[in-house]
Amino acid sequence: MTSYPMTRLRRTRATAWSRAMHREVLVTPADLIWPLFVTEGDGVEDPILSLPGVSRWSVDGIVARAKEAVALGIPCLALFPNTQPDRRSEDGKEALNPDNLMCRAIRAIKQACGDDIGVLTDVALDPYTSHGQDGLIDDAGYVLNDQTVEVLVGQSLNQAAAGADIIAPSDMMDGRIGAIREALEGEGHVNIQIMSYAAKYASAFYGPFRDAVGSRGLLKGNKKTYQMDPGNAEEALREVEMDLAEGADSVMVKPGLPYLDIAARVKDTFGVPVFAYQVSGEYAMIEHAVAAGAADRDAMVLETLLAFKRAGCSGVLTYHAAHAARLMGA
């Protein structure tokens, strides 16, 4: 006697309308945060060779990108400066200059777009130090925690005064979220958000980013004494728990796809807004696969973004943001 399956999971997959009706998660332009690299000059577009399709823009170009993002429905930009070599120093003090590249870009975007778009700013010293580390170092090259936190607080207040909407510390020093939160409150910046790069791993996927901000050639050694060990998951939950207790509004997991388990566990454990950073090396992997004829860019981009949403992320920082928003019909 032939027995037929009563439950056929393929029934709901048989037609496009039915697949659309049963899809559990969606990705829209509102899920995207667009990282942009700022450079000196006027009318400058400077392509980043290891990040094919991505350029550094001078402040006027950044404003144009901001307007483009608004038109596409992208709610937030993440800014990173390529500081001129003569403004980098051992102590990274250019981070505290109210007229540094970052502050000029923030002010220009806010002037042009106001609250039509959010500006998320990276807090860490690597774009400003002559040694490429995210903090102050001692004679042995060890990154000093508490001394660095003091500078990061100043950097955060500097960005806040320029008009930043979300302060995003990516430095992985202990205690920086609490110190920054206290300083922001003290200055009356009660509605400035903190998105903590809470679970940031010492990853091999950051290479093209370091080219983009100009720190790759300067960096000696690695960042393993402050960024997390790729083998650890329980520790990521502790990092998130601490940053939330210190006043973070949302947390980030970085890199993205290789750490999707971490994003899902953070969401399941804490139920807070979690963002993933699909980092430069992940972007480069997709672009090089496309260039080699091994992949369909549009399908791959949308599938990876959907994966972040399925894992529980509220949004994704991606260099494909504008392209993806266009694919979504924005």
Ligand code: PBG
């Ligand atoms: C540094 C910082 C890095 C990234 C964002 N902020 C690199 C690093 O930690 O060395 C990486 C982002 C990317 O690879 O796209 N504070």
